Amino acid sequence: MRRVVTGHDENGKSVVISDGPVPRSREFTSLPGWVSRLAWATDPGEPVSRAGEDPTPKVSSFLPAPGGTRFIVLTFPPESAFADPAFDPVAFDQEQRADSPGIAELIEPDGMHTTPTVDYGILLQGELVLELDDGVCTPLSPGDIVVQNGTRHAWRNRGGRPATVAFVLIGAE
Secondary structure, eight states, X not given: OEEEEEEEOTTSOEEEEEEEEOSEEEEOSSSTTXXXXXXXXXXTTOOOOTTOOOOGGGOOOSSXXXXXXXXXXXXXXXXXXXXXXXOOHHHHHHHHHHHSTTTGGGOOTTSOBOOSEEEEEEXXXXXXXXXXXXXXXXXXXXXXXXXXXXXXXXXXXXXXXOEEEEEEEEEOO
16 A cells, blocks of 8 residues: 655645655554554644654554544455464454554454544445444445444454455544
């Protein structure tokens, strides 16, 4: 996945500061097909960087503080990957905690979780199911948008190929 970042040169002219792969990207070894990418982040009260400096290396939590944001792109392998005898849930949990601090600790064993954020999600490829507390499962197709208002939920890939979603998380109070 390519990330293009703009900024300003010394004369205030808009320019491309960087153009290349998302630097904070991880393909999980504990669950082949699971890919996590932190594309960008902002913290509350932090001015926009005119130089386009990459904030992602210093991010210590994928969960933004109130008023902060995180731009995360996740690829989910088919749900059948969890049933593979080679799948090690302990190793996956450890890798999640190392890759996605702040959010990984909130994920329950069945994948359900709640974050104090408003999330905008756009399904880019594949098919996913959004499961909520009431057990209702809403199928999603490429191009579908989800506005996740801090509710308990899980993402299920019941299809036969990976599904990729772009999320913008906005820290809420």
